[in-house]
Amino acid sequence: MNTISNSGSSNGGLSLKARAMLWCTAAALLCVPLVAMIFTNEVNWAPGDFIVMGGLLAALCAAVELAYALRLSRERTFLAIAVSVAVFLMVWVELAVGIFD
Numbered sequence: 001m002n003t004i005s006n007s008g009s010s011n012g013g014l015s016l017k018a019r020a021m022l023w024c025t026a027a028a029l030l031c032v033p034l035v036a037m038i039f040t041n042e043v044n045w046a047p048g049d050f051i052v053m054g055g056l057l058a059a060l061c062a063a064v065e066l067a068y069a070l071r072l073s074r075e076r077t078f079l080a081i082a083v084s085v086a087v088f089l090m091v092w093v094e095l096a097v098g099i100f101d
Helices: 016-039 047-069 074-097
Strands: none
Touching (some): 016 047
């Protein structure tokens, strides 16, 4: 069993504490460019940028929760999360600089 799994969760997914940490971390990451825009002109995000990144982070968090909820082996859970992070990073980089042009 996963160490995070079943510690306070009856469905085999993430515990309430782990789920809160996951989503709060995503929210904190979304606040980084907002704070950076206050201190520098190098970061210039439009509202649409925040919406897209919020959607990407929400999809990543949902994928992590799904990986734990499926009750896979530890190795398969790690693989599912690693693939989810890789897809997230590839989409993010493509949207930022267009590596597939």
